[in-house]
Amino acid sequence: MKKKQLPNRMSPPKFLAIGFLSIALIGTLLLKLPISVEHGIHTKFIDAFFTAVSAISVTGLTVVDTGTHWSTFGQIVILMLIQLGGLGFMTSATWIALMLNRRISLRERMILQEAMGQYQIQGIVDLIRRVLIYAFTIEGIGALLLTLRFWKEMPLTDAVYLGVFQSVSIFNNAGFDLLGSIHGPFTGFVAYGTDPVLNIINMFLIFLGGIGFIVMFDVMEYPKCRKLSLHSKVVLTVSALLIGIGAIALFMLEFSNQATLGPLSYPQKIMASFFQSITSRSGGISTVDIGELQQSTQFFLIMLMFIGAAPGSTGGGIKVTTFAVLVGSVITMIKGKRDVVLFRNRISEAIVYRAVTLTIISLLLLVGFSMFLSATESKDFLAILFEAVSAFCTVGLSMGITTDLSEAGKVTIAILMFLGRLGPLTLAYALNRKRYKELYRHPEGRIIIG
Template sequence: MNRVLNRMGPPQILVLGFAVLILVGAVLLSLPVASASGTATNFLDALFTATSALCVTGLVVVDTASHWSMFGQIVILLLIQIGGLGIMTFAAFFALLLRKKIGLKERLLLQEALNKLSVSGVVKLVQQILLTTFIIESAGAVILTLRFIKDMPLAKAIKYGIFHSISAFNNAGFDLFGTVTGKFSSLTAYANDPVVSLTVAFLFIIGGLGFSVIVVLTQTRCKKDLNLHAKSVITTSLGLLAFGFTIISIIEWNNPATMGNLSVGSKLLSAFFSSATPRTAGFNTLDTAGLMIPTQFLLILLMFIGASPGSTGGGIKTTTFAAVFYSARATLLGKEEPTAFERRVPRETLDKALAVTFVAFIWVTFVTLILTVSEHADFLTTLFETTSAFGTVGLSLGLTTELSILGKIMITLTMFLGRLGPLTLVFAIAQRRRKCKIRYPEEQLMIG
């Protein structure tokens, strides 16, 4: 086994690690003890749930609160925490606890898992990630528990506070309100509640920034000292959040199925939450199926972009979108090289951004076409479902619970691809990147 692992590169080991954990989670969730009824759960449904939890997506074929027992919910919560922080981060955590040396091979894996440019400082970053995660999740759990005490007994409030804090920070979108406000209701009962809405929203916004950015923000006093990556993540995230908030407010303001009957304050709160959640969070305070078609399409675009590298979210990532924007801006302005914040963006970065966007677009299109045929659903619904799975978001227009066997398999694969990242999976299949020794003559290609 060790010989096989030694021959594998970091991308392959990460893919294998995720696959093994998903299978273990699926087996545990298929046991009778994992269901509230005491009967075994269909393995495909268990596999779908395990994938959704480990890939911190939130799409579910069965209601989390009513279908799963305490044991099943604990398994889901552990998968969410492991999937959000990353397998290698957890492995490094236990190695540090046991005072074992973290070798070069493990450091390379951590570099790949955390999307760092070098192995320098990866162990220290892991320690900072674990400490930051504990502090943020604990704070979120305390705030939510104090709020839920008003609606439920103390023990249940603590359980709900811990579960939803971890689910929110890791951008998972799993909730336990199915037995309180109806199956698959998410946070719709708290659309008017600023404590729950803002706490959950800020938890998944922080989780979606990326651990390296969170660490930089906590250690940098002056915003001018932030590196290009942090500046791109913050500005892109804020820009998309503001754009989504504005458009959703305009379109949904008088929609009776969503915000039409809410007060002005609640409308603004709902618009903010709805703009933030497609960035891979999965929670919703408004009925997603009741949204206007333009709003649903906007959510698709936001879900496709997703969160930031090294975060608990999916999608092509904010920096990928930013890099494509920098490149397009330079071309339109007639500049020789793309620049941002008085820094030049490397050509390799732009090529990688285009590759990620292209592979993601092709996969989402491919799966959408398959679902349109297999599920007999309209194009927008299947596109929404596929993009939600790829962006590891968890929002749905109601198709998830109606998926056929083929549909469940395709969405499961899409969640897996979306969490690992298109290039990680491509490099894992290709085994290694080979440098071409032959350089062909250059020739012009007409564009536009």
């Protein structure tokens, strides 16, 4: 009798954590099957596990080349993991239940509320329906456009397969690609750095996947209601500023670097700068060799990766809304004011505390894991820090050290990817718990700051 009650007593964060880990282990076992790899290739368990975690966390870091190491079956397994990780396995399970006309229980609605980062449970099932419609529509349009582009250089069936895989991967900000089978292992999209059609399609897919479904809904409803929520205003404004500032910084820092933007024409430099600015916040694909960037540029990308995408999106990081609240808090303190105000709306102290807490915990985790990796890996510290931030913020960019990681390094990066995908959700739930009314308050004390 007690065993039957255990699942009902499991908190939503625990349920999500166990669910993600279970899917990662199932994916690992599937990738270990002989049918999952090309003929004559053997896959270590740690490599299969690393790939499965990278896919379910929609990160994109790889220790083996996706296009040449895995068979079609293995690539489809990875694609399914990406889709489950991007939408969330509870969202996918809800879709199946709705298809079967099964009623969604209150507990399942609570877990969906947690997974989607919503403050209320009302309308959560309708939200899931819209999420699935929007996601599959965007992925479908992206697949069609990419297919038409790849059809120019390969048979139609190959173009369709590549278009579908890349559309799902890029929209979910996963960073996996199959281009190693065309241009050589781990080449990625570098060969298409001057292709305006492919660059524009990919930038739009990354951007749409990174702003979050709530913002998409608001934008679609804007012509009717002529109003955007505060959340959407903050996400769109901060995202636009980060993209613009990032593109300008990348253009200036890499303008004369012959290994990156140097040989390109002015329009191509601008396009490549915008692409790296957009993808560095969670996209995971790149049209330049990240390892050849200036150290100042690499560190700048670390900051963009740490900020990440929007809440409720397929991206990671501390989120643009958290960054906005932090910046607003600094401005409020400098001006000597009391309240943090964004778009003429006062932000509650509880939200400010959550933003500070989430940022500090994320920084502490990155510091600790980076120190451990610096002890296990004989690599430059900047490259190790870049790898750690990319993993925890589920970005997928790398300076080229992923394939050289030790066994301990692979496990560490896998843990970072898992924490990065799940950690903010768990923390948000813990910080959103109902607070009991304190019966007394301690006397106020003063300490010196600064």
